[in-house]
Amino acid sequence: MRVLLSTYGSRGDVEPMVGLAVQLRALGAEVRVCAPPDEEFAKLLAGVSVPLVPFRRPWRSWERPATAEERTQRVAEFIAAQYDTVAAAAEGCDVLLATAMSHFVAQSAAEKVDIPHRYVIFAPNVLTDLDVQNWNALFGPPINSHRASIDLPPVDDVRAFMFTDHPWLAADPTLSPWPKSADLDVMPTGAWILPDVRPLPAGLVAFLDAGTPPVYVGFGSMRGVPEDIAQVSIAAIRALGRRVLLARGWADLAPVDSGDDCFAVGEVNQQALFGRVTAVVHHGGAGTTTTAARAGVPQVVVPQAGGDQPYWAGRVAELGIGAAHDGPAPTTESLAAALRTALSGETRARATRIAGTISADGATVAARLLIEAVTLDTSHVSA
Template sequence: MRVLLSTYGSRGDVEPLVALAVRLRELGAQVRVCAPPDEVFARLLDRVGVEVVPVGRPMGTMAAPGTESAASRRAAELAAQYGTVVAAAEGFDVLLATGLAHFASRSAAEKLGIPYVYATFCPFLLRSPHQAPPALLPGQSFPPEVTDNLALWDLNAQTFNALHGGALNAHRASVGLPPVDDVHGFIFTDRPWLASDPALGPWRETPELDVVHTGAWILPDERPLADDLLAFLDAGTPPVFVGYGSMRGVSGDIAGVSIEAVRAHGRRVLVGSGWAELAAIDDQDDCFVVGEVNQQALFGRVAAVVHHGGAGTTTTAARAGAPQVVVPQAADQPYWAGRVAALGIGAAHDGSAPTTESLTAALATALSGEVRARARTVADGIRTDGAAVAAKLLLDAVDRTAAASRP
């Protein structure tokens, strides 16, 4: 069995796909991954020995579109990745895509006549009467008189068509494929896979979609922590970790605000530099800065985790039983902030630009004994078999499709 996994996004899109690749190989499949050519992703894939095909520009150079014209240009650029993806998928049996790989990947699978699956890591992107759709552009709002969630999803679908339909269909016409009338349906399909933990990111069944909920795709990380980091951890009480992952456009003083808020609680600070290149604000020995690090090993040794609310970081902190403060920046992050607060395992900061006072208050919640106990309880229920479940489902589905096509 030959499986092409295709993604275009941040680490939160790439690492789960690597976890799936590892599980597929364990089941005997040949796996190839299309991913952005960022060095961090190349190292991640090399670590597990998975074949990678670079696609598109480095994700670290991409900015989120803020206008309709920018969104259309982004769609055209994503669709143009088709040539690389269709060449990578030639001779393969199935294509599974995540992140922003949808435009190129579904068209490639359609052109080659192979089964296609789209997987997402957050329930809030999926049409449901139980939730309103997310805004597609900064500052976008829906008519206040429209309160029915499905009516809002219809408006959301119209926006998808307006933003992306022209660019998508122009590309499809150029490669001999028919036009798409419903861009949202084209992206997510009528049977999307949801790779979120059932406790952290639950899905309520609805006749609107046939969702396959596999659980989160977690890549085990066996890398040891660096000696200097271990020395810092061993030198005092557990620190509070502060990091904003793949977010580059965080507020300019977020490092200083975060460090001062942690110090206001008499805690030491561990700063994850991330794509925003956060740094210490002075030379006090209560603060230590780390770059790439095994968060699975680290988060079990911290008092709390202050972060942006990516699906991967939220899940890793929850698995470790670490209380969380989520300062959402964009996309699905407000959803995860809300889930952390609803589960009682941390605090959701109101807004993306904290002040020392607002973050100090949120940390007071996260560092309380009640939240610490609740975080440990929830940790016991986080599943770790999502990638294995998904790998088996994918190979079984391809086998059934092949059997059905035999005379």
């Protein structure tokens, strides 16, 4: 069986697909991944020997659109940046599974080469937005213009076109349950986690060993963070008498001084690291939220964008495993207050309990389901 996975987004959109690719290959499937050509994504795929079919434009090259008109134009640009690559890679494959901004092209590519298509999300909140008219107004014109250019009929319901009528949900059911009252037929699989066996850098280990567990602060692939967020975070953590571990991330955050209570790191193994920190302050990506929850470490979520980040902040607060900061630009006082909640004994005990309920086998479940579904589709066609 030949499987094409396609994702156009940040690391949080790429790494779960790599996790699925590894499990598919373990079941005997031939897998390749269409993804942005950013260096860290190329390294991620090379590290597990999964072929990368790169898009022409790196994910880091995109800027966030400011208006609805710019969002509509961005869709046309996303389509142009992906379609030819996905359609060519899909030739000869048995199924295409897509996520993130690949939803603008995946269904059309699958139709052109006549193979099944599945779409996966990593948080359910986007599927509960039932404003079909808004979806159509924003995204319908560029999608249908492109479909006309490749001799495909227009679509009337853009939301259904992008997410399909049977989307997959790759999220832990404790952290992110699917609301049973929703109108879609969703396939929950559990979170897709790529095991990380990399050792922590020696300098980081030395810092961890030199004192009490620090508070980790990192905003992952977010580039448009407030200019003073590193300064504010360090001050808030120091105000509570804690050490600071600052992740540079795509915003290239840096310490404000040379104090030995603050250490800066690049991209590291969070699965190994989070068990050694006392709290995690982050933007609310699905991957970071899940990794922190699995480690049983309290969280403070400071959402930096829309989409799923406010959703994950709300879930962390509702579950009692951390605190949700109100807004993307904390002050020293507001972040310190959120950290006090996260560092309380009650929150820590709750985080420890929840950690024991989170499964790590979602990618294995999904790989088996995908192979079974494609095999069933093929048998029906043959019959």
